[in-house]
Amino acid sequence: QLQLQESGPGLVKPSETLSLTCTVSGGSISSSSYYWGWIRQPPGKGLEWIGSISYSGSTYYNPSLKSRVTISVDTSKNQFSLKLTSVTAADTAVYYCARQGAGGRSFDYWGQGTLVTVSS
Amino acid sequence: DIQMTQSPSSVSAAVGDRVTIICRASQDISSWLAWYQQKPGKAPKLLIYAASSLQSGVPSRFSGSGSGTDFTLTISSLQPEDFATYYCQQANSFPRTFGGGTKVEIK
Numbered sequence: 518q519l520q521l522q523e524s525g526p527g528l529v530k531p532s533e534t535l536s537l538t539c540t541v542s543g544g545s546i547s548s549s550s551y552y553w554g555w556i557r558q559p560p561g562k563g564l565e566w567i568g569s570i571s572y573s574g575s576t577y578y579n580p581s582l583k584s585r586v587t588i589s590v591d592t593s594k595n596q597f598s599l600k601l602t603s604v605t606a607a608d609t610a611v612y613y614c615a616r617q618g619a620g621g622r623s624f625d626y627w628g629q630g631t632l633v634t635v636s637s
Numbered sequence: 638d639i640q641m642t643q644s645p646s647s648v649s650a651a652v653g654d655r656v657t658i659i660c661r662a663s664q665d666i667s668s669w670l671a672w673y674q675q676k677p678g679k680a681p682k683l684l685i686y687a688a689s690s691l692q693s694g695v696p697s698r699f700s701g702s703g704s705g706t707d708f709t710l711t712i713s714s715l716q717p718e719d720f721a722t723y724y725c726q727q728a729n730s731f732p733r734t735f736g737g738g739t740k741v742e743i744k
């Protein structure tokens with residue numbers, strides 16, 4: 518059974534960089550066809566796609582965040598990561614990592630989510 | 638970006654009721670639509686992909702239909718564990734976008 522687990526600081530100061538890692542177990546992150554993505558959800562609000570990385574290393578970012586986001590993969594550790602620079606209070610949210618099926622269409626496996634608060 | 642609009646934003650229903658949720662895309666997305674269920678404090682769970690394909694392990698009381706710009710999620714007989722918030726998501730193009738959600742509450 519595939520499992521994903523987010524990890525990283527729960528508190529980040531304004532203007533600093535938010536860094537999260539998603540560890541994948543029960544399957545290889547290098548498997549062809551799959552994409553790996555990040556989604557966030559501000560408290561009490563809806564879901565926002567942040568970006569995805571394909572099995573070939575191609576990246577896709579939400580234009581609203583593109584200038585601040587980097588997603589990368591470490592196949593040796595079976596992990597993928599999110600970096601979001603210059604954070605503000607508006608970036609406070611639960612951050613989820615998820616696997617996407619062929620073509621990066623739907624999100625079929627999700628991590629449990631991690632709350633990141635931006636505050637001084 | 639493709640905008641996804643769900644209606645209603647909330648619905649009150651009783652156990653055993655049939656519930657229908659509508660999702661409308663701002664442009665043609667063919668059948669590239671997914672539906673998710675989210676319970677409080679939990680990650681979303683994929684219910685339906687490609688508009689009408691039931692994800693493995695999801696009860697058959699859930700069904701999806703539609704193509705182009707108009708889609709529906711139907712719960713044929715609402716069960717106590719179905720009270721949750723439901724989201725649609727277009728999978729036709731990047732950026733991937735979600736609807737605003739529909740909260741299904743107990744009547």
